[in-house]
Amino acid sequence: MSQWIQQLRDSDNSQYLVYLLLLLIFAADSQTQLGFAHGFLYAPLLLLASLANKIRLLNTCFYSALLLIILGIFISPAAPQGFAFGYVLANRIGACICLALIYLQMRAAIALQLQQARQQANLLRQQQQLQLINQLTHFGRWTLDPHNHMLMLSAEAKALLPAGSRSKLTLSQFSALFHSPYQSAVQQLLSDCIDLKQAFDIECACRLDGDKTHWLRIVGYPATDGGTSMHGIVQDINSAHQISMRLAQQQQRFKQWADSMPIFVWTADSSGSVTFVNQTLTAFCGKTEQELSDNWLDVVHAEDRDAVMAHWLHCVKSGDAYSIEFRMRRLDGHYVWHLVKAVAVYDTDGKIEKWLGSAMALGTAAKPGAVKPYNVLSG
Known part of the structure; x- marks a missing residue:
C-alpha cells in the first residue's frame, strides 16, 4: 500500500486520474434522478487527491467537485414524484459541507507533511555541510557530562586522537592523551568548564604513530540551550602549527x-x-x-x-x-x-x-x- 501511495506521489499522471474520476462521477450524477446522494461520491476522490501530497491538485479537485455538485442540480433528471426539492438541496448542501470539512483537514495534513519534508531536507543539508566542514577543517565534537565527569567523543574526534582512544573517557583519561606539559592544563580547563561554566581554547600536543608529535586544538564551551552539559571540538591544527614553526624558524634565522x-x-x-x-x-x-x-x-x-x-x-x-x-x-x-x-x-x-x-x-x-x-x- 505504501509503495502504491509513493508511486502516486511521484507520478505526474496522478492528476489525470483524479480529473478522469471527477468526470465519471459527474457523468453518473447527470444520468441519475435528483435526490440520490451522488455528491458524496466526491469525498473519496478528495482523499485520493490528498494522497498525491499536492496542494494544487487538492484545490482543483475540491473546487471542481463543488461546481459539479451545483451543476448537477440543473442537468440531472428530475426527482421522483413526491420527492420535495428541499430534500434535493439539503442533499447537495450536505455534500458540499462534507467535502469542505474533508478538504480543510486534508489541506492541513499536506501542509504539515510539506513542512516536515522541508525540515528534514534542511537537516540533511546541514548534516552534509557539517560533514564537509569536518573534512575540510579536520575537527570532531565532544560532550562533557558534569554529573559523572565523563567526556563523550564523536567518531570524528576519536579519529583525531591517539590510536586506542575510547569514545567515553574520564577527565584524567582524556588529559593523559597529551604530552605531560599540557596534561594538567587540559584537566584544569575541563574542571573549570564544569564548575564555573567557563569556555576555553587551548593548543596542545599529543603523540600519534609512535613518537610523532601531533598538534590539536581543544575548545570547550557551556551549553547554550540552558542545559548543564558542556560541548566542544577537537581540531587538527598540525599543518598550521608546522607552518607557524617554519615561519618562526625563518624569522629567527633572519634575525641571526x-x-x-x-x-x-x-x-x-x-x-x-x-x-x-x-x-x-x-x-x-x-x-x-x-x-x-x-x-x-x-x-x-x-x-x-x-x-x-x-x-x-x-x-x-x-x-x-x-x-x-x-x-x-x-x-x-x-x-x-x-x-x-x-x-x-x-x-x-x-x-x-x-x-x-x-x-x-x-x-x-x-x-x-x-x-x-x-x-x-x-x-
Whole structure:
C-alpha cells in the first residue's frame, strides 16, 4: 500500500486520474434522478487527491467537485414524484459541507507533511555541510557530562586522537592523551568548564604513530540551550602549527643573519612602522630594539627629520625605493652621516607586504649641532 501511495506521489499522471474520476462521477450524477446522494461520491476522490501530497491538485479537485455538485442540480433528471426539492438541496448542501470539512483537514495534513519534508531536507543539508566542514577543517565534537565527569567523543574526534582512544573517557583519561606539559592544563580547563561554566581554547600536543608529535586544538564551551552539559571540538591544527614553526624558524634565522652584519639592518611593515632593527643598530644608538621601533626619529638629527620623514612617507605610499643620507646620533651623543636605503617586498596580490632596509656610515662623526646638507638620492 505504501509503495502504491509513493508511486502516486511521484507520478505526474496522478492528476489525470483524479480529473478522469471527477468526470465519471459527474457523468453518473447527470444520468441519475435528483435526490440520490451522488455528491458524496466526491469525498473519496478528495482523499485520493490528498494522497498525491499536492496542494494544487487538492484545490482543483475540491473546487471542481463543488461546481459539479451545483451543476448537477440543473442537468440531472428530475426527482421522483413526491420527492420535495428541499430534500434535493439539503442533499447537495450536505455534500458540499462534507467535502469542505474533508478538504480543510486534508489541506492541513499536506501542509504539515510539506513542512516536515522541508525540515528534514534542511537537516540533511546541514548534516552534509557539517560533514564537509569536518573534512575540510579536520575537527570532531565532544560532550562533557558534569554529573559523572565523563567526556563523550564523536567518531570524528576519536579519529583525531591517539590510536586506542575510547569514545567515553574520564577527565584524567582524556588529559593523559597529551604530552605531560599540557596534561594538567587540559584537566584544569575541563574542571573549570564544569564548575564555573567557563569556555576555553587551548593548543596542545599529543603523540600519534609512535613518537610523532601531533598538534590539536581543544575548545570547550557551556551549553547554550540552558542545559548543564558542556560541548566542544577537537581540531587538527598540525599543518598550521608546522607552518607557524617554519615561519618562526625563518624569522629567527633572519634575525641571526641581520645581527651578524656590520651594517644596520631594519624592517618595516606596509604602513611604514619599523618592526625590527639589528643589534648593530641598537649598539650604535644605545637604545633597545623596542625603543628604536617606537621612536626611531629620536636618533635622527633635528635638522634632517622633516625631509627624512617626508621622503619615507612618499615611498611608503608610492612603493618607490627609499634612499637618503641623514645624520644619526651615536651612543656618545655625536652625529654620523649614514646612507639609508630600503626596498618594498610585495605579496602575491601585488600589495606591499613589508620593507627591507639598511644603513651604512658615510664618514667620521660630527659633533652635536654640526650641520651637513642632506642629500636625497634617486632610487
